[in-house]
Amino acid sequence: MLLVDIKKKLGAFHLDVSFETGGEVLALLGPSGCGKSMTLRCIAGVERPDSGRIVLNGRVLFDSGKGIDLPPQQRRVGYLFQNYALFPHMTVVQNIAAGACRLSARERQAAVESSIRTFRLEGLERLRPRQLSGGQQQRVALARILAGSPELLLLDEPFSALDSYLRWQLELELLDTLESFPGDVVYVSHDRDEVCHLCASVCVLAEGRSEPKESVRQLMEAPRTLSAALISGCRNYSRISRLDEHTVRCEDWGVTLHTAAPVPPEAAAVGVRAHHIVPGEAAENTFVCAVERVIPGPFTAVVTLAVPGSREGALPLRMELEREKWEALGRPEKLAVHVAPEQVMPLLGGEACRI
Amino acid sequence: MDWYPLLNSLRIAVISAVIVFFAGIAAAYYIARLPRLLKGILDVVLTLPLVLPPTVVGYLLLCALGPRRFLGAWFWETFQTRLTMQWWSAVFAVTVVVFPLMYRTARGAFESFDETLAQAGKTLGLSNTYIFWRIRMPCCRQGIIAGAVLAFARAIGEYGATSMVAGYTPGRTATVATEVYQLWRIGDDALAFRWVMVNIAISAAVLLAVNLLERRQRG
Numbered sequence: 202m203l204l205v206d207i208k209k210k211l212g213a214f215h216l217d218v219s220f221e222t223g224g225e226v227l228a229l230l231g232p233s234g235c236g237k238s239m240t241l242r243c244i245a246g247v248e249r250p251d252s253g254r255i256v257l258n259g260r261v262l263f264d265s266g267k268g269i270d271l272p273p274q275q276r277r278v279g280y281l282f283q284n285y286a287l288f289p290h291m292t293v294v295q296n297i298a299a300g301a302c303r304l305s306a307r308e309r310q311a312a313v314e315s316s317i318r319t320f321r322l323e324g325l326e327r328l329r330p331r332q333l334s335g336g337q338q339q340r341v342a343l344a345r346i347l348a349g350s351p352e353l354l355l356l357d358e359p360f361s362a363l364d365s366y367l368r369w370q371l372e373l374e375l376l377d378t379l380e381s382f383p384g385d386v387v388y389v390s391h392d393r394d395e396v397c398h399l400c401a402s403v404c405v406l407a408e409g410r411s412e413p414k415e416s417v418r419q420l421m422e423a424p425r426t427l428s429a430a431l432i433s434g435c436r437n438y439s440r441i442s443r444l445d446e447h448t449v450r451c452e453d454w455g456v457t458l459h460t461a462a463p464v465p466p467e468a469a470a471v472g473v474r475a476h477h478i479v480p481g482e483a484a485e486n487t488f489v490c491a492v493e494r495v496i497p498g499p500f501t502a503v504v505t506l507a508v509p510g511s512r513e514g515a516l517p518l519r520m521e522l523e524r525e526k527w528e529a530l531g532r533p534e535k536l537a538v539h540v541a542p543e544q545v546m547p548l549l550g551g552e553a554c555r556i
Numbered sequence: 557m558d559w560y561p562l563l564n565s566l567r568i569a570v571i572s573a574v575i576v577f578f579a580g581i582a583a584a585y586y587i588a589r590l591p592r593l594l595k596g597i598l599d600v601v602l603t604l605p606l607v608l609p610p611t612v613v614g615y616l617l618l619c620a621l622g623p624r625r626f627l628g629a630w631f632w633e634t635f636q637t638r639l640t641m642q643w644w645s646a647v648f649a650v651t652v653v654v655f656p657l658m659y660r661t662a663r664g665a666f667e668s669f670d671e672t673l674a675q676a677g678k679t680l681g682l683s684n685t686y687i688f689w690r691i692r693m694p695c696c697r698q699g700i701i702a703g704a705v706l707a708f709a710r711a712i713g714e715y716g717a718t719s720m721v722a723g724y725t726p727g728r729t730a731t732v733a734t735e736v737y738q739l740w741r742i743g744d745d746a747l748a749f750r751w752v753m754v755n756i757a758i759s760a761a762v763l764l765a766v767n768l769l770e771r772r773q774r775g
Contacts, residue, residue, distance in 0.1 A: 247675040273678035286676035290694045
């Protein structure tokens with residue numbers, strides 16, 4: 202159980218984060234500069250919040266009201282830094298032993314030996330960090346953290362330092378590690394794919410503010426706010442006027458859409474995912490667009506569409522479909538497309554969102 | 557040839573280098589953590605001896621250590637000993653003159669240190685003392701060693717401030733540098749030349765050692 206409710210001011214930037222976890226892998230998802238790493242640093246104790254509380258398994262780590270601020274050494278919080286922060290002058294074994302510094306000398310040796318096996322570092326014991334590959338460095342860093350048996354694991358964009366082709370295998374390894382880790386995990390990322398693969402619940406952070414925790418599936422199917430929709434990879438969004446509970450006028454696109462989900466009165470926008478825009482006509486939500494550009498992806502085609510009545514300066518719609526399906530359409534200049542009402546996502550604006 | 561000036565130069569340089577080694581590291585470490593204004597002022601004050609003429613440093617030191625000045629007078633009353641014109645008086649002069657070399661190189665090394673290493677150490681439960689001596693210092697050792705050796709090399713060659721604070725008394729306060737000046741002044745060109753050669757040999761050896769150290773670090 203981790204409870205975080207902190208505020209911190211840094212110049213013009215205000216961090217205001219609160220969330221609670223209960224034995225799961227929680228993602229903090231947000232664009233760069235939204236305060237994700239700062240939140241982790243506050244939890245780990247290397248940065249001090251201005252006010253608030255941090256409680257881990259009933260232990261108060263920080264409480265500005267009671268004047269409690271445990272030093273990082275006493276928090277038992279494992280922190281995987283973005284660059285792994287391995288000690289460059291120490292060997293693999295020495296690095297892991299440094300993580301087991303709370304144990305007696307004999308226990309430490311046993312702990313190091315067992316984590317060398319767990320993390321498949323046999324043969325690398327005497328090497329220094331710069332002689333290791335990125336993936337090996339990550340394994341050493343994890344081994345070093347877990348050797349101290351922390352109660353909480355903080356992961357700060359663990360894959361950002363790695364080439365993308367390495368990520369898949371390392372994601373699988375990390376999944377194993379996370380599954381066998383008994384405590385809570387907070388996983389910071391700006392990549393929705395990683396979050397989908399590794400995390401159960403997610404807390405979206407936008408410009409320093411956290412949104413309520415939700416399941417990853419909820420975020421992908423029905424994000425609550427515009428910033429949540431954007432970070433979850435939704436590329437099409439428009440300001441709206443609400444006509445009734447299931448009908449909205451999209452101001453940016455100049456079309457009227459029906460929604461399956463009820464539109465709350467305070468909704469400010471709708472979002473439509475690129476692969477939910479489908480060629481062809483349907484009973485509802487059909488409109489004819491001009492094809493602007495076709496951008497080939499590895500196996501898909503990304504087509505940008507200009508909606509005739511759209512607002513000056515509005516971004517074109519982005520449609521994504523399998524390449525064969527696009528090619529079967531035969532390079533049309535105009536195209537009728539539709540969006541199923543179930544796929545139109547009503548979104549709250551929130552103060553962090555500027556359309 | 558009387559080797560006293562060489563012995564004296566070496567012991568002054570070693571003592572000063574040791575003092576400057578610890579003082580420079582401590583100053584570099586703590587000053588980096590001060591508020592900006594105070595840091596800027598202290599930085600200028602501590603670096604000033606690098607650019608001031610050594611005679612000015614000597615003058616300022618005499619203002620404090622001279623027999624009728626406050627430190628010198630107090631020391632005379634307490635220990636009946638003068639702070640100036642002793643062989644070890646040169647240590648004051650040399651320490652002040654070479655301090656900026658150690659301070660600035662150590663500061664540069666500390667500034668390029670990746671602070672996340674210290675933070676990682678803390679979250680792993682390592683004590684602050686351990687982090688300083690076993691992580692920060694080893695990671696910065698190249699800059700710190702280079703600073704110490706440079707300070708030592710400069711300490712052997714200090715002349716201006718030393719001659720003002722310790723003067724030149726043959727067999728008591730003479731150093732290689734003041735010996736050369738004295739011999740040249742009295743016209744003993746041959747002996748002055750031999751001392752010049754000794755000085756060049758020692759300084760070159762120190763610099764060669766620096767280069768070898770750097771190459772080994774890189775290799």
